[in-house]
Amino acid sequence: MKKNIILLFAIILVVSCGTKHNQEQEEKSQAETTPAIITAGGTITEIVHALGHGDAIVATDRTSTYPAKMQELPSIGYRNQIQAEGILSLKPDWILVEENYLNNDVLTQLKNSGKKVFVLEKPQSEETAVALITKIGEIFEEKEKADVLIEQLNKDLEALSVFKEQNKEQPKVAFIMSRGPEMVFLAGKDTFAEAMIALSGAQPVAVEFEGLKPLTPEALPALNPDYILLFESGFQASGGKEGLRSIQGITATTAWKKDQLIAMDGHYLSSFGPRMGQAAIDLFQKTHP
CATH class of the missing domain: 3.40.50.1980 (Nitrogenase molybdenum iron protein domain)
Structure with missing residues (x-):
């Protein structure tokens, strides 16, 4: 009986170590495959972070003030101050930029650099906000997380409708x-x-x-x-x-x-x-x- 208990503990220990090793390998693999990202536009930065990829952002712009820790990253500047050379020197894999935020020459240089460049519409309504969350969710293959954000947004807007109906x-x-x-x-x-x-x-x-x-x-x-x-x-x-x-x-x-x-x-x-x-x-x- 005693031998059986010892054997059982040994098996559990081996399985546990193997599971931990597999998890560590999976996390290491994800870290190695996660692209280095630069964002230009505070709304984009907020959504990327909300989808769980904030740690992949290596630099961002001055409008990216939320969450606050984004401002601790290297800054690429603000609108007309931003140069393609400065962005590319930080060696990003992906660049997510708000439409009409960079001047056309800078955007063309980035697109010609071989990096993945995503130009995204700046939302100014419920529909465009949902569209942007959905699009960034697709980019990161995070549909479920994007759906959760949209669901919460819809709940907030429903609550707002009740307030407006009451007053x-x-x-x-x-x-x-x-x-x-x-x-x-x-x-x-x-x-x-x-x-x-x-x-x-x-x-x-x-x-x-x-x-x-x-x-x-x-x-x-x-x-x-x-x-x-x-x-x-x-x-x-x-x-x-x-x-x-x-x-x-x-x-x-x-x-x-x-x-x-x-x-x-x-x-x-x-x-x-x-x-x-x-x-x-x-x-x-x-x-x-």
Whole structure:
């Protein structure tokens, strides 16, 4: 009996060691076959990480602020600063880049380098967010994980719909981008700001221009928004509310008089990635107290 017990333990030990060895070999094999990745575009970076491949990213751009540890990686720069030579010197296997983020010459150089280059659309709606998650899931052969992200996004948007049904008020919201007293821009049509404000159940201020336009002294008093929305970084760089006082016309608005200035993380607000629904809920709650 004693011999049988000893034999049984010996068999378990051998099997256990063999299983551990196989797992280690499998992990080593996966590490060796995982491509080195460079991302250009914060939404792409967030999705790649959410799919479980963040450790394969060897460098990224300045907009990739989530998760925070991505900013510890070597930076390839920002938009027009980015050069093909800098990217290629980091020896990536794959390059995932947001459409229209790099200039055409740089993109052509990357495509001619022999590296795998994926050019992906920047989402600005529920449909394009789902499409991007699906596409990146296909690239990494992670359909199940992509489906989980999409399912959670849909749940968030369903919750948002309930909130909007319960409170149908549509306060006017203006998004301004402040880079100092002399560099303040107002968001117009076809911008992430217009899309996010509308998604959140508020009303973007009515303007006729597209994109971002320098703010004129008479614009804010004429539009008179109930809320003014900014990136957190711009709010802080301007010196908070008192620093924003120097923006001409801002003190005449309802938003200023009622202390209804909203500062949100830039990537969270504008990325339209997996957390898009959460960001819209947060904005709804800030504009529908």
